[in-house]
Amino acid sequence: MRRADRLFQIIQIFRRSRRPITADAIALELETSKRTIYRDIADLMAQRVPIRGEAGVGYVLDGGYDLPPLMLTPDEIEAAVLGAQWVASRGDPALARAAKDLIGKIGAAVPERLRPYVIEPASGAPPAWKVVPDGLDMARVRAHIHAGRKIRLAYKDEAGADSERIIWPVTIGYRDTTRMLVAWCELRADFRSFRTDRVTDAEFLEDRYPERPAVLRAKWRRQMEEMRAQWRKTEPSPN
Template structure:
């Protein structure tokens, strides 16, 4: 992560926090060192960002602070347009509506000479060629349960048609060109598993929170996938 991006993310983390955030907590969230966090916070304070606190206790962002508006370049606008096009085609209805809203908001604030990149873009993603088989699955709710760290009980059919019932800890929903994947820790297997949403026969959304931190599960899964690629 570039330092400029990290500075922005620190402000965003402090803005969302309900109480003081320690340097250790910020470092864990951004996957960087505490020393880098302390340097970044000192830099932000030097730029008159109203952060109060100190190392070892925690930091808070004073209310009423807002970041100055960011001006996008033409390449950045096209990147947003391309990403939004993909989401409109491949994501669930909730994210598709959000992508359309994002484009409308950006078009309303950028200068006229950049608006053409949204209204008549020079980039495009292909349409969806096949009907999805997970029309009955509430993918938006799967995303919500992943964010909230709540358990699911699912009945799943594998590629050979064998059915199983298991309790899982969802933490990511993967959007691929042709399928969507629920990525979770499986209590039955005691390991990470990926489940195609079009093979989910039944889902019971439990109120029980799983004991592991979602961010920790995500980092462990990404490390495991990286190790597999290296092999």
């Protein structure tokens, strides 16, 4: 690996990690020596890249630092295009348009030598069949998730029973043909998942829920992790 590429990859490793990362871990990923990583980090700091930390403890990259846009590797381009293809065929209309625009922007911005990775990628997402339409405006749902605002839903469950409830939307899960809206349900006082095609009416309220969106998502993730851990305990062991 060229030194310039290695320096770029070190910054990428820092950018995707929320915790201090050691020179050992970086060296292992980049298949080089720890001494080389120490020297590279010192050079980056000398170039005013805001890296904090020390040898043996770990390093972090201060927030707010960024590199010139679209300095992408071929694998990163393939990953971005594959993900955008999947969203373009399975996302709601607004996200599908955004995914197609994203592919176009990447193709226009990357160097000529990398353009084939966008126009003729080596991998592709299969087309989605019989995607069920949503019963509410998903663009507004995403806006309410970011804003931490409540939604009043009229919902028909799998058995056909109707209910009305106020929810605190957390995240949207995408399946091949349906979408799931994960939310805290005031009626059940717990997290619930709602198939968006079973929503018969929705009112987007101005009321904010008492939790910050990030805190609510963290609580949901912890609950999911606890449920998975419990499931693993009760799963029969293989013979």
